[in-house]
Amino acid sequence: MPGTCDLSDRFPDARVAAPVFRDFGGRRAFSGRAVTVKCFEDNSRIKELLATAGEGRVLVVDGGGSLRCALMGDMIAADAVANGWAGVVIEGCVRDTAILATLDIGIKALAANPRRSTRRGEGSAHIDISFAGTPVSEGDWVVADEDGVVFLSAEQATEAELA
Numbered sequence: 001m002p003g004t005c006d007l008s009d010r011f012p013d014a015r016v017a018a019p020v021f022r023d024f025g026g027r028r029a030f031s032g033r034a035v036t037v038k039c040f041e042d043n044s045r046i047k048e049l050l051a052t053a054g055e056g057r058v059l060v061v062d063g064g065g066s067l068r069c070a071l072m073g074d075m076i077a078a079d080a081v082a083n084g085w086a087g088v089v090i091e092g093c094v095r096d097t098a099i100l101a102t103l104d105i106g107i108k109a110l111a112a113n114p115r116r117s118t119r120r121g122e123g124s125a126h127i128d129i130s131f132a133g134t135p136v137s138e139g140d141w142v143v144a145d146e147d148g149v150v151f152l153s154a155e156q157a158t159e160a161e162l163a
């Protein structure tokens, strides 16, 4: 898989997320088509989606940058692994990080917070979102590694032989 630096050189208009993420999962480098979620301190959509077949995709969550609670912990992340998701990138927090580090999945988030989020059925999935300063649409290609997170259009992903 080409790395984020090579992809950014090759596609100068590739979208690069602001460099504000930490790695929490057992996989540092991962890629896949994006499934989008927008929610704020409510992880209902995240739990629902990660309980369905991931087919190697990456869940991209606009969590509004909230540092007040965690949108994913070890139970939901274990579901994501079992269901074949390649990764989860969250503009928000996660928890149970000692366990997340043992899971065979990519997880990037802003920080850890032990407090759980609410689950009142709020939030939207499969919509255009803003993620760490860049627009992301369902079906974009996500490439993440130690250097950051890059989003490519479907056409660019085909050219880069990712798709």
Ligand SMILES: O=C([O-])CC(=O)C(=O)O
Pocket: 043, 070, 071, 072, 073, 074, 075, 076, 077, 095, 096, 116, 117
């Ligand atoms: O249940 C939640 O809201 C999040 C969590 O802690 C888990 O995934 O284990």
